Amino acid sequence: MTAASLPLATIAGYPRIGRRRELKRAVEAFWAGRITEEQLQQTAAELRAATRARLVELGLPAEGGAVPESFSFYDQVLDATLALGAIPERFAGVTGSDLETYFTLARGDKAHQPLEMTKWFDTNYHYSVPEISERTAFSANPKALVAQLGEAREQGIEARPVIVGPVTYLLLAKAADGAGEGFDPVSRLDEVVAVYAELLAALAAAGATWVQLDEPALVSDSLRTTREETLALVERAYGALGAGADRPRILIAAPYGDASAALARLAKLPVEAVQADLVRGSLPTAELADGSLAAAFEGTQLVAGVVDGRNIWRTDLREAAATLRSLADAGIQTVVGTSNNLQHVPHDVADEAKLDAKLRSWLAFADQKVEQVAVLARGLAEGEEAIEAELAEVDRVLADRDAAEGVRVDAIRTRAAAAGDADRTRVSEADRREAQHGLNIPALATTTIGSFPQTAEIRNARASFVRGEIDEAAYDGFLREEIARVIALQEEIGLDVLVHGEAERNDMVQYFAELLDGFAVTEHGWVQSYGSRATRPSILWGDVSRPAPMTVRWSAYAQSLTERPVKGMLTGPVTILAWSFVRDDQPLSDTASQVALALRDEIADLVDAGISIVQVDEPALRELLPLDRDRQAAYLDWSVGAFRLATGGAGADVQIHTHLCYSEFGEIIDAVDGLDADVTSIEAARSRMDVVEPLGDHGYSRGIGPGVYDIHSPRVPGVDEQTELIRIAAARIPGEQLWVNPDCGLKTRGYDETVASLTNLVLAAKAVRAEA
Ligand code: GLN
């Protein structure tokens, strides 16, 4: 190996929010004007320095580019937008420092809508969507990249800048408003590649030995291109980039999925290393066996992503070591890595003092994963004998986990195994419609999605209760008052179907995780969701069951206060899984069935308590859709099946609603139909009801509530505006099928705007009813 090779241990990226969310606090203080840009930069620099030092302490070599430089103030795609100078034309008038411009793009200001945000591949992380047109003027802005590299060097660390690669960048971009008909951002690839070449030259001049370019587009079937087309674009881009003389060594990364079919072609590009996700993805077995993979990797290192960057379990080191050994034996220069950037896992298990010690011993957050990489690298260098103690320790932990109480509970498994098609099938839609007449729901019925504003008062009461400052009786009393207030308010506004408002919920998944057996919650397990926002996913570690009803007393109380129907409100099985860290020792479908059965019992109890409409939210149904087309049918089959198992016990007269948080439906419209919910609410206001056309074409016969009020902004939509949207929908969908509701829950909104907007919504529904 030459001196310039990557050392044997690296990771694809590390969380940047800080162990105690220091970055969130600093960024939000800067936005609020409480600290200066200089102070924010200072905090960020300290965080970066602490990260680098920690990575070296955990076992990554300080030299050779093993330490990734993957900091971001807000989002890595937005970082690339700034580095490429690709500021959309509509922001042309924005002035200020680079960082101010960056935040204006992310968050908008009085005169500018922010960049749209969308989920990053199949994760719950959101990126800021680049807007590109024929006129976008690209120009390299390497300042931030070069500055961070310099900081690292001063610390004695030879870091490896991480940048979203050109093909992925353009495939994630959308055509800017005003771009020509049919314009595709990818048509600007060659120009963008030229700007990347300038960035690389600047990094080389600043002493960078390696750079990592992330190309997860390589593993997705959900983009505008086929995989073959994506690979061809990557070949074109890196053929050109690799030819540049002034550049650091290039590592192309293909995280989040299976790039096995592309691996040999990637290795033949003029780049020095290729990373493959070997957790979600696999190795091309035939090419490995016949030596052609090794031949392709001649002169190129393979970063084998054997440590899972999407989950929080300790890696089976013996299995990973065997994979690494097979690569090395085949003659491939192998580096130990992670499947993807560790930005999707929390910092450190050691921070979870309150977690059950046994459970804690099974876990690996980012820091533990770095240690695992380092151990595996030692095994690769010195032979497995050298790490036998560590391998044996992991064997012991995995055996302990496997045999632990609660991981497998016979009664739960027997019940899940016995659930069949009949349990997933309700009586026909037509019979249900008939049976539900008694609910007296008018055409164009008005409702909301569930939550009402989570005020500071609610959050304070919850915090006081958690800290033990108020007792359960006081907290319950507070919540009942809140529910009574929300019910009275909805009656006053004139909504037809009411909700209890969800004041008791800290989060739509964690609330249930805390009440179900088989889950644990963390204290500091924060993971960036977008910008300064982070979530704390629960850990689903064992067989799931419901020791007691979870929502019944709140819903029943709300229903007792009104003659109008109050919707029971549950989070669906797929969303509970999607927004938790789930066990990796059985298929997701098995876990989903267990969660579904717990929800099924909850629905039965709600109905017994007098609730006649139950909403089961599945906002994450689309998010978990595999990137790999070959896996999509199986996923839709089990995920739809889990929803049907949860709701299948409801009698014909019980109306089941669901809520999906998005309107990009095309790909999964059959699956949405397959949920067999009586009513589905979706986001539609911002796209001006784009979704009703495909629904109409599909012959969708169920109840549908396309949102007429965009709750993502404090703006109050007027009566006319909402009337217009309802009319657009009513032109395609019969009134009896159509519901009138906001796009999503109201928890992030303030009361003034909520009341005004809902009042207008009810008036708009009345106006359109009068036209019929
Ligand atoms: N019922 C939930 C709410 O209103 C739904 C939230 C969501 O779709 N993310 O808050």
Ligand code: ZN
């Ligand atoms: Zn929603």
